[in-house]
Amino acid sequence: MMLCFCVVSGRVRVAVRLRPRNAEELVADADFADCVELQPELKRLKLRRNNWDSDTYEFDEVLTEFASQKRVYEVVAKPVVEVVWQKMATMSVLDGYNGTVMAYGQTGTGKTYTLGRLGEEDTADRGIMVRAMEDILAEISPETDSVSVSYSQLYMETIQDLLDPANDNISIMEDPKTGDVSLPGATHVEVRNQHSFVDLLRLGEAHRFAANTKLNTESSRSHAILMVHVRRSVKGKDLALPSENGNTSNMLKTLKPPIVRKGKLVVVDLAGSERIDKSGSEGHTLEEAKSINLSLSALGKCINALAENSAHVPVRDSKLTRLLRDSFGGTARTSLVVTIGPSSRHRGETASTIMFGQRAMKVENMLKIKEEFDYKSLSRKLDIQLDKLIVENERQQKAFQDEIERITIQAQKHISETERNYADALEKEKLKYQEDYMESLKKLEEQWAKEQQKHGAGKTRIELKDDGLVKTPREEILAVSSVEEVAEVKRLLQEETRLRKSAEEEVSNLRNQLMRWKRSEAAGNSEISKLRKLLEDEAHEKQKLEEEIAELHNQLLQISFEADETRRRLDGGVAGNVPSGLDSLISQVRHSQLRDSGDGEKASMAKLFEQGVGLHKILTLLEADDADVRIHAVKVVANLAAEEANQEKIVEAGGLTSLLMLLKTTEDETVHRVAAGAIANLAMNELIFVSTESNQELIMAQEGIRLLSMTAANAEDPQTLRMVAGAIANLCGNDKLQTKLRAEGGIKALLGMVRCRHPDVLAQVARGIANFAKCESRTPSQGNKRSLLIEDGALPWIVQNANSEASPIRRHIELALCHLAQREINAKDMISGGALWELVRISRDCSRDDIRSLAHRTLTSTPAFQAELKRLRIGYG
Numbered sequence: 001m002m003l004c005f006c007v008v009s010g011r012v013r014v015a016v017r018l019r020p021r022n023a024e025e026l027v028a029d030a031d032f033a034d035c036v037e038l039q040p041e042l043k044r045l046k047l048r049r050n051n052w053d054s055d056t057y058e059f060d061e062v063l064t065e066f067a068s069q070k071r072v073y074e075v076v077a078k079p080v081v082e083v084v085w086q087k088m089a090t091m092s093v094l095d096g097y098n099g100t101v102m103a104y105g106q107t108g109t110g111k112t113y114t115l116g117r118l119g120e121e122d123t124a125d126r127g128i129m130v131r132a133m134e135d136i137l138a139e140i141s142p143e144t145d146s147v148s149v150s151y152s153q154l155y156m157e158t159i160q161d162l163l164d165p166a167n168d169n170i171s172i173m174e175d176p177k178t179g180d181v182s183l184p185g186a187t188h189v190e191v192r193n194q195h196s197f198v199d200l201l202r203l204g205e206a207h208r209f210a211a212n213t214k215l216n217t218e219s220s221r222s223h224a225i226l227m228v229h230v231r232r233s234v235k236g237k238d239l240a241l242p243s244e245n246g247n248t249s250n251m252l253k254t255l256k257p258p259i260v261r262k263g264k265l266v267v268v269d270l271a272g273s274e275r276i277d278k279s280g281s282e283g284h285t286l287e288e289a290k291s292i293n294l295s296l297s298a299l300g301k302c303i304n305a306l307a308e309n310s311a312h313v314p315v316r317d318s319k320l321t322r323l324l325r326d327s328f329g330g331t332a333r334t335s336l337v338v339t340i341g342p343s344s345r346h347r348g349e350t351a352s353t354i355m356f357g358q359r360a361m362k363v364e365n366m367l368k369i370k371e372e373f374d375y376k377s378l379s380r381k382l383d384i385q386l387d388k389l390i391v392e393n394e395r396q397q398k399a400f401q402d403e404i405e406r407i408t409i410q411a412q413k414h415i416s417e418t419e420r421n422y423a424d425a426l427e428k429e430k431l432k433y434q435e436d437y438m439e440s441l442k443k444l445e446e447q448w449a450k451e452q453q454k455h456g457a458g459k460t461r462i463e464l465k466d467d468g469l470v471k472t473p474r475e476e477i478l479a480v481s482s483v484e485e486v487a488e489v490k491r492l493l494q495e496e497t498r499l500r501k502s503a504e505e506e507v508s509n510l511r512n513q514l515m516r517w518k519r520s521e522a523a524g525n526s527e528i529s530k531l532r533k534l535l536e537d538e539a540h541e542k543q544k545l546e547e548e549i550a551e552l553h554n555q556l557l558q559i560s561f562e563a564d565e566t567r568r569r570l571d572g573g574v575a576g577n578v579p580s581g582l583d584s585l586i587s588q589v590r591h592s593q594l595r596d597s598g599d600g601e602k603a604s605m606a607k608l609f610e611q612g613v614g615l616h617k618i619l620t621l622l623e624a625d626d627a628d629v630r631i632h633a634v635k636v637v638a639n640l641a642a643e644e645a646n647q648e649k650i651v652e653a654g655g656l657t658s659l660l661m662l663l664k665t666t667e668d669e670t671v672h673r674v675a676a677g678a679i680a681n682l683a684m685n686e687l688i689f690v691s692t693e694s695n696q697e698l699i700m701a702q703e704g705i706r707l708l709s710m711t712a713a714n715a716e717d718p719q720t721l722r723m724v725a726g727a728i729a730n731l732c733g734n735d736k737l738q739t740k741l742r743a744e745g746g747i748k749a750l751l752g753m754v755r756c757r758h759p760d761v762l763a764q765v766a767r768g769i770a771n772f773a774k775c776e777s778r779t780p781s782q783g784n785k786r787s788l789l790i791e792d793g794a795l796p797w798i799v800q801n802a803n804s805e806a807s808p809i810r811r812h813i814e815l816a817l818c819h820l821a822q823r824e825i826n827a828k829d830m831i832s833g834g835a836l837w838e839l840v841r842i843s844r845d846c847s848r849d850d851i852r853s854l855a856h857r858t859l860t861s862t863p864a865f866q867a868e869l870k871r872l873r874i875g876y877g
Contacts, residue, residue, distance in 0.1 A: 107272025729768030
């Protein structure tokens with residue numbers, strides 16, 4: 001699908017090459033001087049009429065008979081194939097432009113030698129075809145670029161394949177939208193190296209028709225056409241990778257599909273023109289000569305029509321002219337070499353060849369670079385990235401599961417070991433306390449047995465003394481001993497109680513430790529649960545990422561399909577050629593929106609984005625931080641604004657305000673250029689969309705003229721200036737906005753952009769001035785006031801460009817002069833500024849009947865003009 005066209009005007013370049021005298025001429029013309037005299041340093045050629053008089057002609061290059069094949073290639077074909085100087089702006093085949101190199105001349109003057117010489121014996125003799133392929137193969141990258149060729153001949157109005165002679169009736173296909181000419185039935189061979197290309201040329205030359213005539217022993221009887229298709233990838237940013245947490249916003253912001261540039265080089269070796277009486281052709285050779293001369297005559301008629309800017313160019317009179325439709329008056333950069341001989345006997349043929357070259361130099365081509373989004377490559381990258389993400393996610397998931405299992409096993413081992421240690425410690429303490437307890441009881445029992453024995457062996461004696469019982473000393477000793485034993489038992493009992501409490505405290509501590517381990521186990525289980533939940537979230541995020549990538553892939557396919565359709569419809573719009581009439585820009589854009597009503601398979605871009613991305617989301621991306629995202633978003637809005645059905649939705653959703661804000665807050669000139677183009681599209685439509693205000697009034701109300709003027713003052717790129725000038729020119733066509741537009745500097749901004757001198761920019765400036773003058777002429781309130789254009793100093797520039805070579809500029813300026821002249825108050829300024837003479841010229845020489853009639857009517861109806869013409873004694877009525 002086509003991405004963009006960069007349109008640049010370029011004239012057909014013509015070089016003349018003189019063939020040295022051959023052996024026959026050295027003998028037959030020994031006493032005669034050559035009929036041509038070359039002045040290569042002045043790029044001039046003199047063609048002698050007789051011994052004392054001659055005609056002088058100028059060409060882009062003049063090559064003498066001593067010019068080498070290398071010199072011929074460098075001045076004729078190298079600028080078409082590749083850049084010659086590094087600092088020069090390139091418009092070559094290797095940069096995505098179409099190019100044509102063609103040789104024209106009398107038979108036997110060296111056309112095939114110049115173009116198709118293989119140079120197998122001497123490499124210095126190599127022709128343009130071989131040298132061009134050498135340069136192309138040296139510049140391309142075999143990994144990302146490709147080169148394919150086809151080689152055909154036009155013989156007796158039939159196109160035949162020189163690489164496959166059985167394919168002898170190839171049809172011509174023309175793209176109705178781009179005008180590109182192709183031969184789909186021809187054999188296309190991909191070329192990888194120079195050796196294989198030379199083999200193809202040798203094979204093609206073996207199948208080409210040739211004959212022996214009096215003028216040339218190997219006269220080509222067909223026109224040979226070599227087509228070289230070059231496909232190059234433009235290096236850009238790689239796709240961004242998502243972050244570790246799965247966030248895809250960075251990837252979406254820097255998503256940038258690869259760009260492919262396609263260039264086509266056409267090398268045409270025309271059969272030589274000849275006179276039957278000189279060539280001696282007869283029989284079938286005579287029929288071949290007639291066919292050759294008819295096709296060359298048809299080519300000459302097309303060149304004449306293009307040189308004279310004729311409304312009708314007879315392209316379909318011959319298959320040769322159809323094949324060269326893109327080379328003359330089309331989009332290709334064309335370089336023509338005309339070959340002539342020195343002999344005075346062929347002065348008539350030489351003069352005819354020179355005049356053909358002179359007329360070809362007047363033909364203007366509009367060079368277009370052709371770029372495409374390589375969505376297939378982008379899709380492959382996305383698929384590879386998706387596979388990498390899936391593999392990485394699976395690897396992380398497996399590692400996560402392994403870590404969870406490791407942590408679980410380690411926790412279980414730790415818990416088991418703790419429980420076992422606790423049980424062992426508890427059992428040891430229990431046995432220890434049991435042993436101590438048993439030992440203490442045993443000691444008590446032994447001591448108690450001893451005490452019992454002591455108590456059983458002693459005798460208690462009680463003596464009666466003084467009417468009472470009296471204990472003996474022995475009894476007192478036994479009582480004291482018994483008390484001491486009881487105290488010792490109490491002490492042992494207290495010690496046993498203390499040890500038991502200590503054991504109970506130790507048991508309690510062990511139980512607390514067991515509780516802590518159980519809580520630790522519970523915490524571990526909780527952590528495992530969290531990890532499992534995180535794993536589930538990761539799987540869900542992975543599924544969401546896969547769905548988002550799939551949705552993005554579908555959107556890319558939809559956008560690529562719609563971009564193809566929209567770019568083809570906009571081929572002649574704001575990004576294409578400058579329209580020729582005052583209102584033709586609006587008509588051309590609206591005409592590009594027409595479509596087949598029965599085409600149910602192709603949805604509009606607006607519907608596609610509403611169902612996919614959404615208009616509001618696109619407008620939100622206009623404020624993104626990433627520059628690439630803003631550029632892609634503003635391009636989408638500009639494409640949507642090209643369709644009238646989408647403009648109301650864009651304005652209602654705030655798209656116009658966002659576009660104007662981009663001009664105010666962004667410094668990127670690419671954003672300025674595309675935003676200005678979108679504003680220009682919106683400014684075309686005067687229908688009331690919001691409340692009671694039109695798009696043009698909304699632009700004015702939001703300081704649109706001031707922002708556009710500021711953008712124009714800071715811009716250097718001609719395409720940006722062309723978009724800004726187109727937007728202001730559309731606003732100039734509104735009667736109600738003229739005073740405000742002028743007060744906010746709209747006219748000054750238009751005149752300031754003429755500094756660029758680019759023809760497309762000047763054409764938009766001229767269109768804006770014509771629109772403004774037209775509105776002034778039909779506004780009754782302005783009848784008694786001097787034109788605002790004249791007050792802002794536009795008249796000198798108008799007069800200076802009234803006879804411009806560029807027809808779009810000239811026609812708009814002529815129309816502006818006619819409208820300015822309709823108000824008599826402007827007559828004095830126009831007379832003093834030299835505009836009267838231009839009005840007289842327009843009334844007599846203008847190619848458009850309506851403008852010529854308007855100028856004539858204005859001159860005859862304005863008293864001031866009539867008086868001045870009468871004073872100058874110029875009869876006009």
